[in-house]
Amino acid sequence: MNRFISRLRTVGALVVYFTRRERMFLAPLLLVLLLASLLLLLTGGLGYVAPFVYSLF
């Protein structure tokens, strides 16, 4: 339960940050990425993501 509340707090902080920065137009992309990441997590697909020469992300 604490973990869930902690994650909610992070989502809230993210929304506040994007709102303040007037970046809510990124919300649809973020949503798509979140859903895609959920899909990848469920299918174990993250293991196939290649390493990068420098951690840009």
Next chain:
Amino acid sequence: MAAVLGISAYYHDAAAALVVDGRVVAAMQEERFSRIKNDAALPIRAARACLRVAGLGAGDLDAIVYYENPFAKLERVLTWLLRNFPRSYGQFPRAIAEQLGSKLWVLDGIAEGVGAPRAKVRPSDHHECHAASAFFTSPFEKAAVLTVDGVGECATTTIWKGEGSALTALGHIDFPHSLGLLYGALTAYLGFEVNEGEYKVMGLAAFGAPRFRDEFAKLLTLRDDGSFELGLPYFAYDTGSNVGFSAKMERLLGPRRPVGRAWDLDSDASDRRFADIAATLQAVTEDALLALAREARRRTGAEALCLAGGVALNAVANARLLREAGFARVSVHPAAGDAGGALGAAILGSIALGDPRPSALTSAALGEEIDVAAADSLARALGLDPVRISDPAATAAEHLLRGEIVAVCQGRFEWGPRALGQRSLLALPGDPKVRERLNRVIKRREPFRPFAPAVPADRAAEWFEEAPSDLTAFMTTVCPVRPSARARLGAVTHVDGSARVQTVTGSSAPFLDGVLAAVGKGADLPVVLNTSLNGPGEPIVAAATDALGFFVGYPVDAMLVGDLLLVRDRKRESES
């Protein structure tokens, strides 16, 4: 009066640092505990070790500060993906994996890992943390502060004015224009591992001539005000490429060097060409840093410069900054890379809670103490016949004067990538054969890589020009070896006549100071070769188990763990 933990993680070199009542109590990299070189995982073991050193629990912490803002990072990633769509399509899976898999939730992960309330964990700014690590641990009341690395949230380069307990932002250059990424891409082009091979490129540069200036003018445009731009078509930050450079760069500079091929700078023309490319990269990087430093001086009017960020680990460039940028003094944080951001974060948190800035850092021994009793029992269990001695420094000197290679583990391990006498391999500095033995048998690394000398600060000027300085205490610069001394310092003099000098005092590294005094009495030259106590691809030794593992695995002649002496019994080894 506050206890603040700083954390850096998830990119490279994760670390934790603890500041209590305005005093830097401990700072450690996770790699020393996980034994994974440059480990980027959440540094929970390092954080717990910091708390152990201070005798505190997670509940005693007033704040935990993460060294960057994950939301700002996500914003940059998303806008970058959008701006470069559809070319960036291939990067979507990676962005998902890295950002949404773990990095977005880093503050939650820290709270859960450390065992502190989530409300106490807050983010900071990547480059402000670098600037804080550099300025607030420096001896300066006022200074220009320059941070240069690959990329933080968005900035890659920042200029600050530091005054008392305040940092004021004066300017920044944003991603994708980055000296760190330029150096990283060329490091990969030259066949080295990024975030690890940059030192090798710097060492290799001394073997070449900067004859590719025209080509590099296409890669990097420098302006008079210190700002710069990368020639983006030569890089591959907007596609799914696994290297940081594009095919266009290979058309410009020639095919990349295959990873892992042995170097032959004497007879292989292509390797000499790669050395020339390294030399040009180094020269161009120095020019860019010099222009930035001059701009920082113009904007602040300060007499001192503080540097941090991964690019500040370029010791050759730092030497040029001290000589040519117009500052009277230059200081570089010993852990200038991402690890140092943890200490900067802790200091910023501490100052925000009303504590004074820390006093100047005089020693990098901020890790955990070596457990001599544990080493003793482990050595006995392994049948290594350890002996307790009364004067470890004098004993180390005796072995060194016999031409032996001696491993030492004394006190708390070092903060940052340099071994400064707490976890070091020592040898006499005169014989190039010692360098060969160290390079080929123990360190197993490229033959062109130099070793560093350690010398008492008050006698450094006898053998090295431009020493001592604020940079030499933490081995963050190179100094010309005086021509008259080069014959006696053959194992620590690089091909260009320079050496990455460490100046030692009784307070910075007391054991090494004692060794130098004893060696000076025996050889009339109080200088030793000092290199890190680790094997190839390994983090530097931290605990007693790592030390004993090193002694068993590598052919050093003797090891001193506190007052415990282990001597290699070659006769017995050959019989068995």
